[in-house]
Amino acid sequence: QVQLVESGGGLVQPGGSLRLSCAASGRIWKINLMGWYRQAPGKQRELVATITSGGSTNYINYADSVKGRFTISRDNAKNTVYLQMNSLKPEDTAVYYCNVLAAAWSNGAVREYDTWGQGTQVTVSS
Secondary structure: OEEEEEEOOEEEOOOOOEEEEEEEEEOEEEEEEEEEEEEOOOOOOEEEEEEEEEOOEEEEEEOOOOOOOEEEEEEOOOOEEEEEEOOOOHHHOEEEEEEEEEEEEEOOEEEEEEEEOOOEEEEEOO
């Protein structure tokens, strides 16, 4: 199995910044994709950003609403993904969830796991 621990949420004023972290652990063989999603009250969960690694190249995807303000990155040595959020707006208020698609050892075989973090609250308000 794969376990995720998120950190970094909180309350920030409009225009401020926050950095989210998500560390994956377990008997991981390979992480295929790491990403962030968010869910605001009364709304569906939506993609924020994803990052995959293809050798020395990272492939990154952002929601249009966060392009130019948010930056996703990963530290492969630490199995950790980050989300740097700048120029935050009240509409960015949501619970942010980390998602990891990884292959991990289980009962002597490598299996695919789609794992979600527990969520961290981000509130943008004056």
